[in-house]
Amino acid sequence: MKLGLYEYNILPIAEQANLLWEHGTYLQNLDGLGKRYVLYQLWDFFVELHYDADYNQIEKLRTFKSNRALEPYLNDINLADLLR
Template sequence: MNLYEFNSILSLNDRAQAVWDEGQFLSNRLDGEYKVCLYYMGDFFAEVWISSCNSDSSICHVRAFKSRRLLEPYLSPIDLSTLF
């Protein structure tokens, strides 16, 4: 599946299912009340936004992107100082 095909999936549940079926989990982060999980989808990335306020931890948003800028929030927690 490419980015165009993914973005043409209209249903939130169908986009989430595509991530579960085809994505490779990479990382997660917290953004306010959301836990945001990052997945690699082959030639793009996908984020699954999960509300931590609800007791059922419901998925609120799924977005796909290729932008390196959108990967930056996942890079800041990585400490490379022990490698040098």
């Protein structure tokens, strides 16, 4: 099953998370102030998972294709992992 960004966005968050675990490729995470932002590549777009470490729960999933949204992660992403 391959979905586009818009098809993915209309799914319930639990289903989005399940698809992310099954088909997503982990790229990087950022931590700060009890929050963790985890970046995945999923098919032809990216998913940023907003995780609350204090409550051990997903707050939201943000999807995008924009290179600008990748900027906070670019210094730490290992491009060799993406090319395998």
